[in-house]
Amino acid sequence: MKRRCTDLVGLLADFVEHQLSPEIHAELERHLTACPRCIAQLKTYESTVSLLRSIRDDDLPAELRCTLKSFVNRNCGN
Numbered sequence: 001m002k003r004r005c006t007d008l009v010g011l012l013a014d015f016v017e018h019q020l021s022p023e024i025h026a027e028l029e030r031h032l033t034a035c036p037r038c039i040a041q042l043k044t045y046e047s048t049v050s051l052l053r054s055i056r057d058d059d060l061p062a063e064l065r066c067t068l069k070s071f072v073n074r075n076c077g078n
């Protein structure tokens, strides 16, 4: 089954957290070796996650916190 980049980008969060099934994880890994665009997306995601982990919620203005979290979770309620 061939997936498009737009499909795979939605899986990057689960990929980073190792939440994907082994087959999908391997497929995404294969795709990433050949797709600079998705690698760039992955790096953006990873740096955002590590940024979120490196700062405490209290240190962030609410608006920025919401933006970052909605980028990661896509379910920010605010």
Ligand SMILES: [Zn+2]
Residues within 6 Å of the ligand: 004, 005, 008, 031, 035, 037, 038
């Ligand atoms: Zn791609």
